[in-house]
Amino acid sequence: MKKIKVGVAGYGVIGQRLADAVALQGDMELVGVADLAPTLSIRALKEKGMPYNLFLVDMNRKPEFEGLEIPIAGSFEDLVDQVDIMLDSSPGGVGVKNKELYASKGVKAIFQGGEKNSVADVFFHGYANYEQGVDQDYLKLTSCNTTGLIRAVDCLDRNCGGVEKVAITIIRRVADPGDYHRGLTNALQVDKAPSHQAVDLMTIMPHVEATGVLVHTPVTHGHIITVLATGKKKITKEMALEAFKKHPRIRVVKIDDGFQGNASFFRYARDLGNTRGDMYEIGLWEDCIVESGNDIMFAINIPQESVTIPETMDAVRAATGMQQTREDGTAATNKYLNCQCR
Template sequence: MKNIAVIGYGVIGKRVADAINVQDDMNLVGVCDVISDWRIQTAIKKGYSVFAATGQAMGQMKMSEIPVAGSMQNLLGQVDLVVDCTPKNIAAKNVEVYKKQGIKFILQGGEKHETTGHSFSAENNYKSAVNLDATRVVSCNTTSILRTLTALKRADLLDYARGTLLRRATDPWESHLGGIMNTMVPEKEIPSHQGPDAQSVDPDLDVITSAVKVPQTLSHMHYWNVKLKKEASKEEVLNAFKTSTRIKLIHYDQGLVSNNTIKEMFMDMGRPWGDMYEVALWEDMLKVVGDELFYAYVVDNQAIVIPETIDAIRALTGIDSDGNKSIAKTNKSLGINQ
């Protein structure tokens, strides 16, 4: 049983905390943040111990009558590993604190690969993360890229891949603060950052991505054109994708015609927040023409990295050195199945 802290109780942090809380081989000691509004009050209602990231935050929490368990330093003194889910660039500043105290840590995909020197995707490079001091769980889009391309690579089908990403404009809960309306914004650089990010996990991948920001907040959507190593049948490709327990094959002709209908299905399944931990890939849209493969899928930007983070905890702390066992355990605890 390893003691774990979550620093940053936002969109990802609250989901990571809940996921840790249902594991039987790790213990959530507490969550830490600077906020004192409804978000952290929800953590109290769930029975989580709340710690203040700064002295000022502690004062504000006490004024809001939040029972503060202590400071971030108090929390760090009780744990084996920290999952840092703070906003982009804040985690990089926290790293020096973790290193100074000799605490293992996991960062999220908003931080640079160089911050940890290792980037993580459970089905691709779990073994290389075992007993490391730090890793970075790659972003939602990069996670989906690695899951799908790694499945094709395992089947010795992958030559190279070219993908176009339709990116949600902002997180759903922040839609009132910004985002875009009545426009589409292409990323200037090709490749977009997701291709090189995937190569930080698997340098052998020949992958190029381009991205467009679109005016919706539910999810991302990907379109892929893959050059296969040989001519293959649709069945061969589908069998390759089925080797991943975190790719869910869906059907357009069953009414799953858009990201909102897919989200509704996962809500009906009883998932917390309607979270989709899997890549939802359209089976009946997938097409193979000779040695070319075309497919599309949807990515839940708020949920896909949660099981990856749980597996990263097991790898770094040495709870389990077998990636397949960890993935199966995480899948069972979160209700993930083929």
């Protein structure tokens, strides 16, 4: 079996996780990762024995790496020359510049949510519009919140008779763990409505009317989203719960079992032994699914650092034509990442 050769641009919060996920895919080969500076992530990579080849975005900085005895496999261009597809997790705005190199080399690319939609042929989600991404050159993932939100709404839409509209409230972590650039805060901040997640959902699922409010909170481990969904026919709690429990990337939990909030999921992932405390599934509280007239309301937890990783693997499968359908593509990703109904 010929493996798809994959490179990762940017070895930061997302890039580390993309590299690890590609390495787990039995039908993909991680050629290497590229970065600009000897960050803490790169230093940790070296201390772990350099499991991945490292390529430099700026070869003028090679002496910095050599001084730290960090081995270099080549330039960023060398990496692009060796792959079938690049996973670009560079800072927002850098990916669109990298696209010029990818295009000149005839290499496909997947971009993360920080880039503008115009960078790609398709704004992509593994479950909601997989087939639209098949054999396309450039795909862009949704943001972490949008990725988890669409998983849940798409699940109801496909299994409970269709969804007409949703209203969401996003309680958003202010920064990733270890970040300092946002400052030390003790306040909540509200964005203007509708939030971009609602707009993005409608872009990928145009048959669903969506609106939403976003509140920034001074926490780092995960977002929480409440969703009020109106079905084309009444969606009962029993119908919703049955659908959610069958979804490989939704972890249904109970408050009574100890899942009191975002920190509970992070601690549980660490106790499971998951690398970095990551969890690929969104968490969904069974205790918080309620019927409101003809609507259904529920709450989900979004592990922001890792939730987009499975959908990125789906994107590789779609763009390279490895699997032609959402069923086959997502099933292959789930198998290698050990995502399963719980």
